[in-house]
Amino acid sequence: MIGSYGVVRPILVGVLFAIGLGGCQLALDFDDETSPELSGELPGLFEDRDDVPLAFNHPDDCKTCHENQYNEWQTSAHAYAMADPVFRAMVKMGQAATEGKLGQFCVQCHSPTGLATGQSEVFFDDTNNVFDQQLDMDPIAMSGVTCTACHTMTQVIEPVNARVVYTPNGILQGPFENALPNEFHGSAYNPLFDDSLEDFGRQCGSCHNVVNPKGALIEQTFPEFAASSAKAMGKTCVTCHMPEYIGKASTGPDAPDGLVDRMVHRHTFAGVDVSLLAPGEFPGDVQMAAIASALLQESVEFAAVYTSGTMTIDTSITNLAGHAVPSGATAERQMWIELIVKNTAVPAIEVFSSGKLTPEGDLRDGILEHNTMSGTDPQLAYYGQVLIAIDGFAAMSTDAKASARAQIDLDCLPFGQGATAPGSLGRAVEMPWQADWQCDNLVAADAIAVDNYDMSGLPLGNYTATVRLLYRTFPPFFLRKLEVGGGLDPMVKTRLPIVEMEATSINFTVAPVL
Secondary structure: OOOOEOOOOOOEOOEEEOEOOHHHHHOOOOOOOOOOOOOOOOOOOEEEOOOOOOEOOOHHHHHOOEHHHHHHHOOOHHHHOOOOHHHHHHHHHHHHHOOOOOOOOOHHHHOHHHHHOOOOOEEEEOOOOEEEEOOOOOOOHHHOOOHHHHHOEEEEEEOOOOEEEEOOOOEEEEOOOOOOOOOOOEEEEOHHHOOOOOOOOHHHHOOOOEEOOOOOEEEOHHHHHHOOHHHHOOOOHHHHHOOEEEEOOOEOOOOOOOOOOEEEEOOOOOOOOOOOOOOOOOOOHHHHHHHHHHHHHHOEEEEEEEEOOOOEEEEEEEEOOOOOEOOOEOOOOEEEEEEEEEEOOOOOOEEEEEOOEOOOOOEOOOOHHHOOOOOOOOOOOEEEEEEEEEOOHHHOOHHHHHHHHHHHHHHEOOHHHOOEOOOOOEEEEOOHHHOOEEEEEOEOOOOEEEEEEEOOOOOOEEEEEEEEEEEEOOOHHHHHHHHHHHOOOHHHHHHOOOEEEEEEEEEEEEOOOO
């Protein structure tokens, strides 16, 4: 049964549901023709209840009592989750490529309500002869990760792949044991929301820890944080991404009387993703881009020096974040060093460069499919992830798969040199449904990454080096593939910002070795 909707307001009426599909989907193999497709009727999401009051599902229902939180949320990546054109293009491409076996894997985090109400159906498009997914849903589902999606979460079965239980029975979960009664909803303390507890963050980890059905590690932000010194020192996900302040938990025209100031949290969910819609199309796009840039700039310390003894320019990136840098869907994130060396002639002449982009805007890594100048930047210092497909993986035994992955770990090369060693079983792929494993080149939490650029080939003389640490959310080659395979608007890649995280310059002399 799919819940009925109110006539006056789009509210979910009288249903109790749980989303716990992650365990089933971990058993799904996109390459296995016998794998169960998740495009049919969703199993066991609904239980009929006659005694459950109305659940407020649309964020607009929350605005009149929680105006501050609503205004912050509507600018956030959570509100952007279903509007994101890159996400929508990836789903379209993924459903076609996997013949519908992608199922609800992506939507389960981007629109929990859409999944739970059965609106995100996977279907066969007879006109175009491909599988597709319904992503145009009712206003509640299109609101992405909503107030209800978080505040009716009653259990985290496991912090991976949306393994959570939602109970939208009109009682909203939160961190307060003494919430004031009100006429709109019940309130309940739930330890999931109590950031003073040691295991806080599991609800964040449920969607910020993604393992594809083949076992490739697509997003590891929560496990990275769980192993960090930030976690050991008592910091939590919300320390950075929902900063605390003193204020009222309820503001707005319908806020109840008698509220007192207490410690509350921002609901901007600040991160590194920004709107790639047309300027002004998504609320707060300029503001959130500025917040994302500031967060990136605060996440590292960067330094560069010339060492005359080794004739190298040596750089260091000190990770100050509570997880790897970059983090998130790291196959899509790019952090790299741009180094440009010029002599001191007038006019100055560029004599060395690394990290400069091709005319198409791509990094000159050593992966042929990524750029038109493959292998021309062998000293490239590029931090991110390359997804790897392993030849014959689907037919391997469990032990053979583990052995192949262990070999891939040994085969991984710096991305400027091609990501995997010649003759490796693995090859670079771009999309998460293609991946059997991954090559990571990330700056781990609490780590310092050092890169050395060989300047010994320069003639004797004086030089100036400009060094920048740069970041962007998507590589252009990835977006171009989505234009072809997922119908992505070509204008999207023109809106992709490059953030300067840190920059410095050094003067040095290449002198005879004594």
